[in-house]
Amino acid sequence: MRPVFYARPVVEVARELIGCVVSHDGCAGVIVETEAYHHSEPACHGFVGLTERTRVLFGPPGCAYVYRSYGVHACLNAVCEPPGVGAAVLIRALEPVEGIDRMRRRRGLDRLEDLCSGPGKLTQALGIGLEDNGCQLSRGPVLIARRPRAWRGAQIAVSKRIGITKATELPWRFCAVGSRCLSRPAFSRA
DNA sequence: CATGGGATTGACT
């Protein structure tokens, strides 16, 4: 989608990204799990303000913010809100739709539900790395495209975010209800 | 310049 799609409140974008399609290097998957992060709350990297690490996070909406997690994994985010606001949507899980054999090779696993059911898993499956940090999601190499019609009516669950120690009370996680490719099951709904 | 911690995963008990 164009940058204007992302230039809105990050929680709104996080919800609307469910059902959209991420693609990179011949592989693609439908987004089934997201989380919103905003510099006003301490779980966000941007909470400490603008630094070299968070430069992309505070930059123009519609760019990819890719960071290393636990020194091991890469995580993919879509930068949101106007420039100067540190906000992004963490892409937490996909349902594979294209390039599945390539994903299997990259992951060293067979089962469809194991390929992209976590933020570190999906970047590995799609071959997304730190070198993609800052790229425009409307131009690539990492792309996010509009929701296919079949996903327009998907029911969405809302819950607290996962794997963080601060601001854990915010209901900023969104999941496609019934998907078998979530990083963890969805509970509440809305 | 040294240190500590993290938006995770996979292997093992």
Place this chain on the structure above:
DNA sequence: GTCAATCCCATGC
């Protein structure tokens, strides 16, 4: 359920 791997960077001395 527990735990190591592994590295970037913010922080503090």
